[in-house]
Amino acid sequence: TATPEECAMVIYQVWDIIDLRYYHTKGEWEKDNTFRRALLEEKLSYLNTDSIQLIERTIVNNFEEADDKFQEYVDNKFEGAILKQLHTSWKDNSKPVDCVKMKRKYPADLIVVGIYEGENKAAGMLGGVNLESSCGVIKVNCGSGFSDDLRKELFNESTIGKIFELEYDSVTEDKKTKQKSLFLPIFKQERFDKDEANDYEQILAGQKLKKV
Numbered sequence: 001t002a003t004p005e006e007c008a009m010v011i012y013q014v015w016d017i018i019d020l021r022y023y024h025t026k027g028e029w030e031k032d033n034t035f036r037r038a039l040l041e042e043k044l045s046y047l048n049t050d051s052i053q054l055i056e057r058t059i060v061n062n063f064e065e066a067d068d069k070f071q072e073y074v075d076n077k078f079e080g081a082i083l084k085q086l087h088t089s090w091k092d093n094s095k096p097v098d099c100v101k102m103k104r105k106y107p108a109d110l111i112v113v114g115i116y117e118g119e120n121k122a123a124g125m126l127g128g129v130n131l132e133s134s135c136g137v138i139k140v141n142c143g144s145g146f147s148d149d150l151r152k153e154l155f156n157e158s159t160i161g162k163i164f165e166l167e168y169d170s171v172t173e174d175k176k177t178k179q180k181s182l183f184l185p186i187f188k189q190e191r192f193d194k195d196e197a198n199d200y201e202q203i204l205a206g207q208k209l210k211k212v
Helices: 033-047 063-075 148-154 200-205
Strands: 012-014 028-032 052-054 080-084 089-091 099-103 106-117 126-132 139-142 163-168 170-173 180-183 186-190
Touching: 028 033, 033 052, 063 080, 063 099, 126 148, 126 163, 139 163, 139 180, 163 180
Parallel strands: 012 052
Antiparallel strands: 028 089, 080 099, 106 126, 106 163, 126 139, 163 186, 170 180
């Protein structure tokens, strides 16, 4: 249903290329990352189009250089970076050992001020919780990180008032209301040892980079 004008706006971003003969379950193409990158750049040079863009890559020699580049991406509002080995083949592997994600994971302890029910398969269970900082500056909904058993256990009014530890990506602010919230919040655990949530300043003080 897209118009020709809308189709012309589509950008395909690429970072790797493989031979389709090896694109199958547990397939492996023994050509390494360096070879594949050069091949991809060569193919794109023939196409001469702005509709396909090559994702930036920087060669780093140690973790300090990788960390500097990662911080540059974060400062430019990207979520993170991926470290890759240059001399490894392409493999169909759900958990590759030659790629490492670098992303922000900040902690925050917030108080539950409300709960809401799940939908579809999660109906009758906890869909998520409404949380706030002790000062009320941060307000956020969180529906990720809960197991099904936990969703059943927490779907009651006694959950309100508990302190939950979250991990999040960054503090955000609504352009219209100026309300501050958390981007990509994930439930980690209930804080049985605490009866007071973090305030806004404590949340900012806890922003230390954690590599995963």
